[in-house]
Amino acid sequence: MSIQVVIARPNFPEVIERLKQHFDVIDNQQDRPWTPQSWSEALTHADGVMTTGADPVNQVVLTNAKRLRICANMAVGYNNFDLPAMTAHGVVGTNTPDVLTETTADFGFALLMATARRISESEHFLRSGQWREWRYDMFAGTEVHGSTLGIIGMGRIGQGIARRASKGFGMQVLYHNRSQLSPEMEAECGARWVDKATLLREADHVMLVVPYSAATHHTIVEAELAQMKPTATLINLARGGIVDDAALAKALKERRIAAAGLDVFEGEPTVHPDLLTVTNVVLTPHIASATVKTRLAMANLAADNLIQYFQHGRVLTPVNPDVLNAPQRRV
Numbered sequence: 001m002s003i004q005v006v007i008a009r010p011n012f013p014e015v016i017e018r019l020k021q022h023f024d025v026i027d028n029q030q031d032r033p034w035t036p037q038s039w040s041e042a043l044t045h046a047d048g049v050m051t052t053g054a055d056p057v058n059q060v061v062l063t064n065a066k067r068l069r070i071c072a073n074m075a076v077g078y079n080n081f082d083l084p085a086m087t088a089h090g091v092v093g094t095n096t097p098d099v100l101t102e103t104t105a106d107f108g109f110a111l112l113m114a115t116a117r118r119i120s121e122s123e124h125f126l127r128s129g130q131w132r133e134w135r136y137d138m139f140a141g142t143e144v145h146g147s148t149l150g151i152i153g154m155g156r157i158g159q160g161i162a163r164r165a166s167k168g169f170g171m172q173v174l175y176h177n178r179s180q181l182s183p184e185m186e187a188e189c190g191a192r193w194v195d196k197a198t199l200l201r202e203a204d205h206v207m208l209v210v211p212y213s214a215a216t217h218h219t220i221v222e223a224e225l226a227q228m229k230p231t232a233t234l235i236n237l238a239r240g241g242i243v244d245d246a247a248l249a250k251a252l253k254e255r256r257i258a259a260a261g262l263d264v265f266e267g268e269p270t271v272h273p274d275l276l277t278v279t280n281v282v283l284t285p286h287i288a289s290a291t292v293k294t295r296l297a298m299a300n301l302a303a304d305n306l307i308q309y310f311q312h313g314r315v316l317t318p319v320n321p322d323v324l325n326a327p328q329r330r331v
Contacts, residue, residue, distance in 0.1 A: 002023070002024040003022070003023045003024065003047045003048070003310055004023065004024045004025075004026065004045055004046050004047050004048075004067075005019055005023040005024070005025050005026070005046065005047065005048040005049065005050065005306055006025075006026045006027075006028075006042055006043060006046045006048075006049045006050070007019070007025060007026070007027040007028060007049075007050045008028060008034070008039075008049060008050060008051050008052060008055045009028055009031065009052050009054075009055070010027075010028060010029050010030075010031050011027070011029075011050070011074075011299055012295075012296055012299050013029075015296070015299040015300060015303050016029075018300075018303055019050075019303055019306065019307075022306075022307055022310070022311070023047075023048070023306070023310070026042070026046075034055070036056075036060070039055070039056070039061065040060060040061050040064050040065075041064070043061055043064065043065040043068060044064050044065060044066075045067060046065060046067060046068055047067050047068065047069055047070075047310070048068070048069060048070045048071070048072065048306050048309070048310065049068065049070075049071050049072070050072045050073075050074060050299075050302050050303070050306065051071055051072065051073050051074065051080065052073070052074050052075060052080075053073065053075040053077055053078070053079070053080050054080065054268075054269075055080055056080050056082075057071045057080060057081050057082060057086060057091070057093070058082040058085060059082060059085045062082075062085055062086065062089045062091060068089075068091050069090070069091060069092065069309065069310075070091065070092050070093075070094065070305065070306060070309045070310075070315070071086065071091060071092075071093045071094070072093075072094045072302040072303070072305040072306050072315075073093065073094060073095045073096065073302065073319075074096055074298050074299055074302045075095060075096060075298070076095055076096060076097050076100060077095070077211060077212060077239055078093055078095050078319050079211075079212045079213070079239060079241075081093045081319070083319065083320050086320060086323070087320045087322065087323055090323055090326060091323065092309065092315060092318055092320060092321075092323040092324055093318070093319045093320050094302070094305040094315050094316070094317050094318055094319060095317055095319050096297075096298040096301045096302055096317065097156065097317055098156065099294060099297040099298055099301055100288075100289040100294050100297070100298060101156045101157055101160055102160055103288075103289055103291050103293075103294040104157050104160075104237065104288045104289050104294075105157050105160030105161045105163075105164060106164075107237070107263070107287070107288040107289070107290075108157065108160075108161045108207060108209065108235065108237045108288065109161060109164050109165070111235050111237065111261040111263060111282060111284065111288075112144065112149075112205055112207065112233070112235050112261060113144060114261060114282045115233045115235060115259045115260060115261035115281075115282045116141050116142040116143070116144050116205060116233050116259070117139075117141040117142075117144070118139045118140075118141045118259065118280075119282070120282045120283075121139060121279050121280065122138075122139040124279075125139070141258075141259075142204060142205070142231060142232075142233055142258055142259070143204070144169055144171070144205070145169045145170055145171070146169070146170050146171065147171055147172075147204040147205065148171065148172045148173075148174060148202055148203050148204045148205070149161075149162075149165045149171045149172070149173050149174070149203060149204070149205050149207060150173075150174045150175070150176070150194075150199035150200065150202070150203030150205065150206045150207065151173065151174070151175040151176075151191070151207045151209060152175070152176050152177075152196070152199065152206065152207070152208050152209065152210050152219065153177060153208060153209035153210030153211070153238060154175045154176075154177040154181060154189075154191070154209075155177075155209065155211070157209050157237070158175065158177075158207075158209040159181075159185070159188075159189050159191075161207060161209065162175065162189035162190060162191045163188070163189055163190070165190070166189065166190025166191065167190060172192075173189065173190050173191040173192065174191070174192055174193075174194045174198070174199045174202060174203060175189075175191045175192070175193055175194070175199070176193065176194060176195065176196045176199045177193065180193045181193070196224075197227060200224055200227040200228050201227055201228075201229075203228070203229075203232060204229065204231065204232055204233070205232065205233045205234075205235065206220075206228060206232060206233070206234050206235065207235045207237065208220065208234070208235065208236045208237060208238045208242050208243065209237050209238050210238050210242060211238070211239070212238065212239035212240075212241055212242060216238075216242055217241050217242070218241070218242070218243070218244045219242050219243070220234065220236075220242065220243045220244065220247075220248070221243075221244040221247050222244065222247040222250075222251070225247060225248065225251040225256060225257060226256070228256075228257050229257070230255070230256060230257060230258065231257075231258050232257050232258060233257065233258055233259045233260060233261065234248065234257060234259075234260045234261075235260070235261045235262075236260070236261070236262045236263065236264055237263055237264070237288055238264060239264050240264045240265040240266045240267065240268050241266050242264075243262075243266075244266075245262075245265060245266045245271075245272040245274075245275060246272055246274060248260060248275070249272055249274035249275045249277075249278060249281075250274070252275075252278045252280050252281055253274070253277075253278050255280070258280065259280040259281060259282070260280070260281045260282070261281070261282040261284075262275070262281065262282070262283055262284070263284045263285075263286055263287065263288050264286055265286075268285075268286060269285070269286075271283065301316065301317065304316055305317060
């Protein structure tokens with residue numbers, strides 16, 4: 001019996017052809033929308049699947065997908081995976097760390113700059129024909145160079161942002177993380193650990209790069225927004241659900257913080273309607289890793305995990321590695 005692999009969303013043709021050399025591949029180059037039922041049915045006879053962060057692998061899917069052995073996420077985050085259920089069913093999950101670190105850090109800084117300097121807001125003003133004259137206060141934004149950046153979540157991407165901030169823009173970098181970096185890494189990043197309240201109180205710009213989990217859900221709600229400077233900006237590069245989007249929209253509308261830049265949203269691709277009505281927010285559709293080189297590297301790493309698993313019984317980037325050492329489940 002041939003090994004069947006489902007590719008959930010459109011992907012690079014060369015990656016699909018590479019997988020076809022090893023597997024019976026069912027792709028979705030037409031980008032057909034999945035309903036919960038059609039998604040579950042698509043995996044009924046699948047041995048492996050390449051998913052994106054929008055494709056859920058949960059108890060319902062796993063109950064029907066008796067042959068499924070591996071879910072290769074084309075993303076760093078994997079909150080679309082029900083890991084306890086996957087582990088119980090003997091299904092290994094993988095992600096794509098490292099290959100998108102620098103590209104995502106670049107975008108984080110781009111989003112910070114666009115937000116602080118009111119680039120989207122001023123472009124809409126220009127395009128709508130409202131620009132008539134120069135004014136001293138026209139779209140005067142928030143200083144970036146020499147200001148204080150607070151980073152919540154200091155993994156690989158957070159460290160990349162910190163290096164850009166401290167070395168390229170002369171910023172003072174504060175960070176808050178579950179564990180403190182080594183003194184050597186702090187020196188390399190030009191960053192100093194502080195508690196969350198201090199970071200929110202002192203930062204001119206707050207950048208969120210923390211993974212999503214039950215523990216980090218609504219890390220930023222109304223109480224945290226109230227602790228920030230009224231001149232501060234908030235950038236969410238992490239995952240939807242880290243920020244209470246309704247509370248943020250209210251704070252932006254009332255100018256309790258200066259601006260926000262969001263690449264991720266609760267319930268995306270749906271965006272909270274109140275965020276669409278405020279002008280002091282930059283909104284992008286989850287594109288932090290979106291360069292051709294990086295997205296291709298992500299796709300190839302996901303493909304590598306599928307190939308390595310079925311050829312050698314191992315993967316490169318497991319997120320529940322205990323499955324690999326457990327007895328194979330019975331079908």
